[in-house]
């Protein structure tokens with residue numbers, strides 16, 4: 474069984490921040506190649522990165538992609554390089570858009586809410602939803618991932634809401650955090666999707682969930698961004 478040694482928030486030390494566990498390449502919607510990302514990781518002084526490419530159940534290129542990572546990382550013995558993926562919730566019961574065979578290739582699996590299934594094989598239009606309804610649907614899909622999907626990390630919690638309406642309702646974020654702790658799944662601290670990072674960190678300090686650190690890097694310049702923002706907040710210096 475794959476289990477990364479995620480730390481709980483209040484156990485973090487400065488050296489634990491020196492990673493980026495959410496990166497995309499030009500295999501999907503990122504801009505850079507695997508080799509570019511590895512070189513950039515060294516340039517910005519990271520100790521650990523994870524390639525967490527977007528996948529779906531019908532994805533057929535993953536074994537080759539994973540093999541490419543395993544081959545190329547041999548040139549960087551100083552860097553811990555994880556093979557991972559990011560897949561989305563398919564329903565509120567933990568339905569997950571990745572096959573067992575694909576997950577077996579991974580060191581880290583990110584579960585995300587990206588779209589809102591309508592229960593009839595299609596998706597709801599975000600524009601048709603009130604902010605309250607939007608938050609509730611995103612919450613229920615995320616709870617489903619935490620309760621029943623084979624994930625290590627809940628990626629960008631509340632992120633779809635945040636992109637459209639601002640900060641995800643704190644009482645719902647708190648429930649996600651509590652559920653993640655109960656299930657031993659890491660909450661992602663995301664520099665890309667948290668409009669109010671300091672408020673999120675206050676909640677982390679209170680509930681003390683397992684945490685993962687990810688920039689959701691699509692452009693090379695963003696690699697390590699989450700680390701930098703957390704350092705600026707003094708995380709780990711206690």
Ligand SMILES: [Zn+2]
Nearest residue numbers: 559585628629
């Ligand atoms: Zn995502």
Ligand SMILES: [Zn+2]
Nearest residue numbers: 495497559689
């Ligand atoms: Zn992503």
